Amino acid sequence: MQKKAVVLLSGGVDSTTTLAFAKIEGFEIYALSFHYGQRNIFEVEQAKKIAKFFGVKEHLILSIDLKAIGGSALTSEKISLPKNRKLTDIGREIPSTYVPARNTIFLAYALAWAETIGAEDIFIGVNAIDSSGYPDCRLTYIKAFEQLCNLATKAAVEGKLQFKIRTPLINLSKAEIIKKGMELGVDFSLTHSCYDPLPDGKACGKCDSCQLRLKGFKEAGFHDPIRYVNSTNNTN
């Protein structure tokens, strides 16, 4: 029987390439996305198209209210979103776009679903290079969560499942992720990275996430196929 994997899918470059990694390994894919009150309202729509593109077995979209908790520029209008930062400053400090315990919440749901469907592998597109410096994207955190999975669940305690948190991108630069995604057949025109897109869906080109994406495409030597507010952002 084909082995199952749960893949956290935000609809960005990293999670989409991660899904492609899981697919190439032969897993039956259970993609998991969240409406969590994020500024980018297009993210989940793009995730749906990506899930369809890859022919996933199931795409579960959960609505969770992180706006009620706040504490981040992505979920609270009270906190301003950094734009036009120097690339060398990105990742040096944890920025206001950090969402408290977001990956812990996402992984907790992924674990619940994995246990229910009998999947041992949970894929998440975290990477420590060319990242925003979020603490819950580091390998040390991921390893602690993996250990937790095998203490938290009935299936693990009874020896039926041994959970693994799979992070195929952890040591790749953004350019390497994009190159690898291209090799694996990812259609990057379906992906969306901007923290704060315009109402027409165009990416701002100025937030940390757009800047890291644009730098990645440039270094990888590919044209970024998505639409930006200012087309000069995207010069490849």
Place this chain on the structure above:
Amino acid sequence: MQKKAVVLLSGGVDSTTTLAFAKIEGFEIYALSFHYGQRNIFEVEQAKKIAKFFGVKEHLILSIDLKAIGGSALTSEKISLPKNRKLTDIGREIPSTYVPARNTIFLAYALAWAETIGAEDIFIGVNAIDSSGYPDCRLTYIKAFEQLCNLATKAAVEGKLQFKIRTPLINLSKAEIIKKGMELGVDFSLTHSCYDPLPDGKACGKCDSCQLRLKGFKEAGFHDPIRYVNSTNNTN
């Protein structure tokens, strides 16, 4: 300034007594409850009354859809709920009322809220004695989650907060919890434990949770003030 604590509050005997412990320690209480698709639709209403009784600073009620994930007799009608089990059988095996990764999901939200409001202490009413044998109620699991908190979050990584998962009931029997609750002024008529109450709110008296509760009150030598379907259940 008064220190803040997040308290997970289901509205049962354990979480309510845990709240009383946090209160007596002098914390400003931020109570957190969930509509998660549980069979007991009265639970959250009782939690509201308890939060009011204790004069908490804030009571956050989040709706999260664990029904969409299923895998438990508490969240799926497809899985039958054990009733009338022998007391000596309860806790020997993990029963079908186990909800995949429930405490991991609850604690993840509690962590997000704690970080946002600047609380270091997160209280949860798990206990290993007179329990249903859930893996995510054991101290080894709780310690692993505590360790995770301090890797997962900006506030911990930056040295601003050191999270502690507080489990004042971990080594108490149900009778001891009830005695302690009485000492601390808990009004147990506000609590609700039944996994599957009747539409009029009466507890079934037969599920594991009712049985553990009734045994606890009996051993503690107190009358259980809530209403049961069959009043002979409650003979003290």
